Amino acid sequence: MIDDADATPAVRQLQVIDAKVLRAIEKKLLWLACWTVHNANHLRQKDEVKVGGHQASSASMVTIMTALYFAALRPQDRVAVKPHAAPVFHAMQYLMGNQSLENLQNFRGYGGAQSYPSRTKDVDDVDFSTGSVGLGVGITAFASMVQDYLHAKDWAAPPQEGRMIALVGDAELDEGNIYECLQEGWKHGLRNTWWIIDYNRQSLDGVVREGLYTRITDIFRAFGWQVEVLKYGVLQRAAFARPGGDRLRAWIDDCPNAVYSALIFQGGAAWRKRLMDDLGDQGDVSRLIDSYSDAALAQLMENLGGHCLETLAEAFAAVDHDQPVAFLAYTVKGWGTPLAGHKDNHAGLMTRAQMERFRDSMGIREGHEWDLCEGLEVPEADMRTALSRVPFFADGPRRYRADRVAVPAVAAPGDAVISTQAAFGKVLDALAKSDSALAERIVTTSPDVTVSTNLGPWVNRRGLFARQDIPDTFRDERVPSTQKWRFSAAGQHLELGIAEMNLFLLLAAAGLSHALFRERLIPVGTLYDPFVSRGLDALNYACYQDARFLLIGTPSGVSLASEGGAHQSIAAPLIGMSQDGLAAFEPAFADELAVILQWAFDYLQRDGEGDPDERTWLRDETGGSVYLRLSTRPVEQPGLEMTPARRQGIIDGAYWLRPPGPNCEAVIVYQGTVATEAVAAAGRVGPDRRDIAVLAVTSADRLNAGWQSAQRQRANGNRSARAHIETLLSGLSRDATLVTVIDGHPATLSWIGGVLGHRTVALGVEHFGQTGTVADLYHHFGIDHHAIVGALDQLSAGRPIALAPL
Template structure:
């Protein structure tokens, strides 16, 4: 049953509260000296108000999840305020420090945000991967009542390329239980969208198997079309260019009448149809598009009662119901104080009660009773928790010569073979690089996931193959197409499974390390939502030497250092990798309050995601190092591979696969330079983060706060020189010189590589043993470093 009276009231309430919130932030609240505009997108909020009203107060159920169009954030927060889920002070401080965020954020906002939005296109695509996650849980018998994953998006978001990558991935995985509602207001930031875009939208979604529901005409328009002359009016609306429709909307009823009479008048029936309506009524008719008509919206949502993916193309007017309606500059526009008073009159809100939830409501008790029975809010806040999974015994490899990438594959295979609660909850994924990133053994043991079983044809036909790739609902590997954005979005969705669905998963995704950058926006988005996953970038650096520069990574260590919510490691040896993976399975599941560890000053108790930068380069492995101090150093970020003496002149600090070169160089220069030390850095990210955190702690009065980096380097004499080396950008480690003021020679890779052998490229970039020795030979205690021979 559709309660249109209460829905109409709520629509007006949401429209008023969202616009007043933005007005208050820009015109009434003290913005501070020098601040001119806060912003907030009143017009974009207005075009979504009816859609959000009909969804949240009629169509949705508690198990449904919604990604709200970023620029409609004020409407969403108004919904939460009306339902008592958001304090008034938060709403008053919209876009201010400590207030509700500019765009809905599940980590920064206190109300019930399902999916963060902000970087356009990502919030639209994310429900696809949340639905795939829900299907994965269903296949493993881990889910209860299933919900719809809903995206509310602007038509301009359809320009984002990741939208179409996601649609294709959804088609491959038999997508279901997804709704997209497109706010088709035909205006973007800089203008009006191209004519006929709706044809392309409908064709694209139909091609991927979606049901397309076009919501173009509201109930008033459909009734008018049934009158004599109504068919001519509908034909005129269909032929009217987007820009003209917007312009006439802004101009109002008189302009509508003149244009319609000029184009259609003196035709008897159509003239009578127009004459039966005053200017205000005519404007209301012409603006009564499907996306603003609550009865049309509710009926369309009710009719989509199966699990087929559905897109609703909802025609709207940007700024509907406000003085900004239809103007091409309204995207970032704000109502002036005078316009707000006109709007206040239209909304019937008296002065002094602007923030009252039920101001200007004719039947407050009836509305409160209605709200108490709205299904979507019936179960309260919809955030779940899941118990932490116990870690299995740490896998220790005994290989004497192996790469970290191969070691990663062997560790996962051993976990798969041993089984247990954590092994059963691991879900791996890769963008068409499963075999080449060493996930093959895991997949052979655990299978590939699909909603319906699919046989391995090659195996059935008795054709020899190393891969046993049968698909089933119980499989634990999700094979994705070669689109890194989709990988990061799927990692984000599965990495939120514990909060969205109450079932914990341990997502592990692999990607060629240089192509981490291709998915960086989605990776940042996943971290911003506090999703938990293990991302493995491999092969890294220039070690994939024969492939050339396009398959070699330079800046990814800096990405690992800069990305919030992601602990980045680059182990050189298998025992380091083993320690890191074991720690990661615990770190992914932590959810503490964030008090810093006073040994490292890192807030590890909050948990987070982990990024491993691995290599295909086989390396000779050291003997087993099992002492607690070693494991602690590996996790904290560094340890002494070779302790420096009290009068050390040179310390070589390396990260990753250049360990071989660093060790060789240390041995060669040890006879000429006293007390040389070798510092094994396993995580420049954590080492740097601990250093900066300790400095902040001292500034706050913790006088004894000292980071690992400071403890490691404080023992070195002032004349000691650091030579840092990495198969990546030299800035990754060059900051070490600032910790205690030591001179530093940073070696690394700054330019695109080329084809060749690893030896060729290491010589070319000056990160081989000869280059390290040469750097040491130019160092004289107490004198400036000579940068050339």
């Protein structure tokens, strides 16, 4: 442990804890983090798979997290912790009483503290989930933008402006989404954001390339960030001030990363030999090196800026503005442990023998490893008093709630022929005209496809958001345009560049505004449906945090026929079905869309228990996000009455567009815009097959989820449990056949045949599309009404189904 000055002005300025106590916390966090991982891997009963836990990656973050949480942070600040520093985070929360000993002892075990900090799985006060590297970094920038948005509105005052802080592994900076985020932040005038980079110069597989820090600092400065390089601790700076110190500093600056790491692992004698070989017999510098013992020399060379409380405290205290700051803190991976510096230490674990020596060096008695003050020189009463006065933790857990926003009735447009995408635009436009609380809380965003996803009317009425006004130059110059692109603090649309990862990170941040900032937002994001896949990691990340948003994927399928395969989606319905925390719908008609939107605006705000609804066996009271797959294909509207049963069926996932009769031989099951083909096929079958039913599926996702849940209920003894799809199909003869059809992957609906054991033919799109008309592509993929009729005829004749050639 570094034992520099007992109390410094910067430390005294930043916190109410005595410097000696602060260093005791640093020591305790290092011990607890390492012991937690050791306990999980060597002491606790486990199976044959390694548990892991990243002792070395945790050790490099200990001093940074001590200085940050116990000295610099305020309750309104929010932090995304480097995933591999989870043991330090849990240890810190354990000290503060926010994490249980049982959970710490069960780290990475069933029901225990999570491998990586999780808002939804951990009991301690996690601000942002991390785990998929890079995403926890980026969300802090978007959370800061959301905070700016909230503070610009004339609502009940959100909490005092806080800093959104990311603790960043240097290897995380290889992630491309970081740089997409930097550019978006620059465009939006990013504020109140700190990224603290743990520059230990090691990654999973080795040591980072020489000179990387200059590239990192250049990039941040190019985007308007202040950059603070924290390379030397107070011990090193003191040595540099002595005769010969300038030569020592030059040697440190020139030393390759791999060599520095290897010498740290080898220790004081190796340091002495290398330094004397390179700098010996040069008078002052030789005397400087000779003045240190081997142990003191090793301590000096490891006293980098990221392991010096005084250096970190001074740097954090010096920031007196709201501009974004990147702190590049030089650290040692495995600092303070037997693993320090070794290139294989990322996933390495201390052996039992190493841990015994480490425990002895920490002054920890066997059997007292979890005690608060074991091995410390600070009395327990003093430690508890000091911890109770830490500003960041003073208000307890900061999981806020916000009132739910009333949802008015949502009416469908009255057009006889309209696409679901156009209908969505008209619904939002109608909301924009209103003075409802819901309209006030909606914030829209899109990755440079605002107009082509039909957000234009909303934006024209509600405006684009920026903290300072930006005029619409074309309008001021009297150039005719259908779009009104005026930015102001009153605007309700956040304009993004073409980067789907940024879209989902912004939706994640805005979708947590009620929990982070006590203000409810209803985020609505639109993008081209095939490009959901481009941001899938960030979408999954947003759902894992339980962020709440409405996602509009449009245009979908092959219906944007002239754009070709690059703009046609195939797998998106399966993504909607498999993504946890996301209820996926694909309405065919405008009135279905209106019902779903009204339900979705309420569903986004629910926060109930997970008990399933015994009518559908869906866990609707928990709420979640919603994904709508919409189309640009204009469809004739059916003009059906919106009965309570039909409305409920739309929400539950399906309803009978054409109910089965007593002698029903076949059912056409469709989802989405191919409704036209299903209806046409039902009307064109031969005179001997008139009793054809048509099942309108609005959400294969919810149908499947309810069916899976009902099966689990029956397996657990509730023999009466029935899912909605089981109820719908219950009146059919087992000899009836199903033909499913979708403008997407056929597996989306093919499972329905397995519900009650009906023979099924699944039509859909499995391969990349091409240009042409909708009729061309529907024929090409065998999803037009001719293909459906052909499938029905072949089923009737008992012949094997011959699908359309591709």
